Amino acid sequence: MEVKFIPTEQLKEKPDENALGFxxxxxxxxxxxxxxxxxxWHNAVIEPYGSIQLDPASMVLHYAQETFEGLKAYKTKEGKVLLFRPDMNAKRFANSNRRLCMEVLPEEMFVDAIATLVSREKEWIPTIEGTSLYIRPFMFATESAVGVHPSNAYKFMIVLSPVGAYYPEGVNPVKIYVEDEYVRATKGGTGFAKCGGNYAASIAAQVKAEKLGYTQVLWLDGVERKYVEEVGTMNAMFIIDRKIITAPCDGTVLPGVTRDSVIQLLKSWGYVVEERPLAIDELMEAGRNKTLQEAFGTGTAAVISPIGELSYKGESIIINDFQTGEITQRLYDTLTGIQWGKLEDSFHWTYEVN
Amino acid sequence: MEVKFIPTEQLKEKPDENALGFxxxxxxxxxxxxxxxxxxWHNAVIEPYGSIQLDPASMVLHYAQETFEGLKAYKTKEGKVLLFRPDMNAKRFANSNRRLCMEVLPEEMFVDAIATLVSREKEWIPTIEGTSLYIRPFMFATESAVGVHPSNAYKFMIVLSPVGAYYPEGVNPVKIYVEDEYVRATKGGTGFAKCGGNYAASIAAQVKAEKLGYTQVLWLDGVERKYVEEVGTMNAMFIIDRKIITAPCDGTVLPGVTRDSVIQLLKSWGYVVEERPLAIDELMEAGRNKTLQEAFGTGTAAVISPIGELSYKGESIIINDFQTGEITQRLYDTLTGIQWGKLEDSFHWTYEVN
Incomplete structure (x- = not known):
């Protein structure tokens, strides 16, 4: 891939690494x-960050043919720049684009484009504990048309943002509201795709949960409102009687890169991981009788986010005395250790940017 | 509402009214x-049609906080400019924006903005049979941010397009494929809102139907895949034993302006209209035993679109010998007659633009 470079006239001042936010x-x-x-695919350019021009009839503004990904770059103590499993993001991006009838970006071009941009911007990767460079690849429909059909033109872009913790809580437990009014996804829909429409639809539940004092929602399935799906922008895992249970990826749940990594880690540590429908009633009962030992969300933004409290139909259960559990902490330490190049990468997950 | 006007340097040439397309x-x-x-709300401007500037992190490009409406302006023989029930679009737009946690545009501002723009552009309203000026109001999130939350900034826009028939078939019957793999909407989702995500999710089924030789899909409900919902971008109505049956507006179906108008017309003509779940099995059986007399879609773009064939799980039924039915034709003639100011507007549906 040939990439044209247009230099900026003025480099920006880098922000304080202690106050990045997300x-x-x-x-x-x-x-x-x-x-x-x-x-x-044509016209690949690295250019100064700035506004783009869009025709007001661009289909992305009307019919939301738009997909995105999220991953992070890390800088090791030795100054190496690492990505974490970018091939997984490339695959998911392709699957999202297929679902929305958008052009599929070849997976190696996806990874190449990211590596090329991150390499140029490596001075922007923050280095203090818990920070990283968030990478946002996205694609959207640019045909100007009013009829509903697959666009005949797309734009693929990548922007980069130096970030700290996603939640103000950091790696401390969050309170989760089990949502039984709004639905995130149904089989036959777009739940497995990382597309804008899923997020637009989710905001109402998020706002409701925040008003009630919760950080995120736990979604239930759209058919029976009975099975646990995912937490806001993360996959959800529950440890009941030393078994780790998480929703299966069968169309309604986002196939998370962190989810997959956590499952591999847990299995390598000898744990039993069950990818199966988990009824909210079973979960609440396990909370009541204290067989629910730990719970956490997994996602690129927060990596591992312990869940300290679940509220469902007016009943609250506290998990592990609202403390980060042992396995949760071990997963966080191991994953971030591999991501920052502090631990051995025995799974070959990291990808070095030259 | 004070609207600034920025004149164009060069007026465009108007297209051939016989070859407008949509x-x-x-x-x-x-x-x-x-x-x-x-x-x-501020900075209301009528300006030359042209590109807008968007930051690449504008939330609309990532999280699809975007809603739209569609209505038409008609020019009568006497030169009057009429809109059709714009207050209904204003209400629905507000409801869509509420569902997506977007700012709600006051309904009178919505109608005022449309009337002001259409009044200035009235020379663009085509006058030959079956043509009109399509009006596309839309709103989208403009905050630049990576986190998922309600945007703190929005842009509301209106663009206008002179149009002919939406389907190449015109008012002739179309072939419809009953979709049982993809799902458009579920209760708790955004089915009742006119938001981009619904359309992005629908394209895969549309493409599949076209490949199989059909014009549109008929959606089934997302929970049981049993009940008939709507047709592609239209509401669907079926006449069985002289009763008109259409899906109820209880969260998963778009509350169409044409749908509402058709129901009022039919009731005024003495027909029984049932807004109730209609099982696809009941519909197919009615097709087999010929009690299914007529079927049609209703929507702003196509007004009334007769359905001549339904295909479900490999079985096809032909409706009314693939001819436009009597009631279907009467509805089309009456609605378009009122819209073009040729028939008495006893329901007070038209809105004159000065």
Whole structure:
């Protein structure tokens, strides 16, 4: 892939690494590339971060043909720049685009584009504990048309943001509201795809949960409102009687990269992991009788987020005395250790950017 | 509402009214208005149609906080400019925005903005049979942020497009594929809202139906895959034993303006209209034993679109010998007659633009 480079006239000042927040700053450069039926992928450019021009009839503004990914770059003590399993993001991005009838970006181009941009922007990777460079690849429909059909033109972009912790709580336990009014996904829908519409639809439940004093929602399935699916923007795992239980990836749950990594780690440590429907009633009962030992969310943004409390139909259960559990902490330490190059990468998950 | 006007340097040439298609041309001007927490609605402008600037982190490009409406302006023989029930679009737009936690545009501002823009662009309203000026109001999130939350800034816009028939078939019967793999909506989701995500999710089924030789899909409910919901971008109505049956508006079906108008017309003509769940098995059986007399879709774009064939699980039923039925035709003639100011508007549905 040939990438044109347009230098910026003025580099930005880098923000204080102690007060990054999440997604508040963007780096000097962004990556853009266009696709049309006639030309295929073309016009790959790294250029100064800035506004793009869109026709008001661009289909993305009306019919939400838009997909995205999220991953992070880390800087090791030795100064190496590491990505974490970018091939998994590339695969999921392709699957999201297939579901929305969008052009599929070849997986190696996806990884190449990220590596090229991150390499140029490596000075922007923060180094203090808990920080990283968040990478946001995304694609959207740019055809100007009013009829509903697959767009004949797309734009693929990558922007970068130096970030701290996703939740103000950091790696401390969060309170979760079990949502039984709004639904995130149903079989036959787009639940497994990382597409804008899923997120737009989720905001109402998120706002409701926050008003009630909770950090996130736990979604139930859309058919029976009976089975636990995922937590806000993370997959959810529950440890009941030393078995780890998480929803299966059969169409309604996002196939998380962190989810997959956690499952592999747990199995390598000798734990039993069950990917199966878990009824909310079973979960609440396990909370009451204290066989629910730990619970946590997994996702790129927060990595591992312990769940300290679940509220469902007016009943609250406290998990592990609202403390981060032993396995939860071990997973966080191991994953972030591998991501930051502090621990041996026996799974070959990290990808070094040159 | 004070609206600034920025004149164009060069008016466009108007397209041939006989070859408009749907959504291929846009008029000289567009309406834009911004909302922020600090300023509320501000900066209302009618300006030359053209590209807008968007930050690449604008939330609309990632999380699809975006809603839209569709209505039409008609020019009568006497030169009057009429809208059709714009207050209904204003109400639905507000409901869509509420569901997506977006700022709600006051309904009178919605109608005012449309009337002001259409009035300026009235030379663009085509006059030959079956043509009109399609009006596309839409709103989207403009905050630049990576976290998922309600945007703190929105842009509201209106663009106009002179259009002919939505389907190449015109008012001739279309072939419909009953979709039992993909799902459009579930209770607790966004089915009743006119938001981008619903349309992005629907394209895969549409593409599949077209490949199989059908014009549109008929959606089934997301829970039991048993009940008939709507047809592609239209509500669906079925006449069985002289009763008109259509899906109820209880969360998963778009509350169509044409749907509501058709129900009122049919009731005024003495027909029984049942808004109730209609099982696909009941519908197919009625097709087999010929008690299914007529079927049609209702929507702003196509107004009334007769359904000539339904295909479900490999079985096809032909409706009314693939001819436009008597009631279907009467509805089309009456609605378009009122819309074009040719028939008496006894329901007070038309809104004159000065």
């Amino acid at each position: 997604g508040n700053y963007f780096t000097d450069y962004m990556f853009t590339m266009d696709w049309t039926k006639e030309k295929g | 959504g291929n041309y846009f008029t000289d001007y567009m309406f834009t208005m911004d909302w922020t927490k600090e300023k509320g």
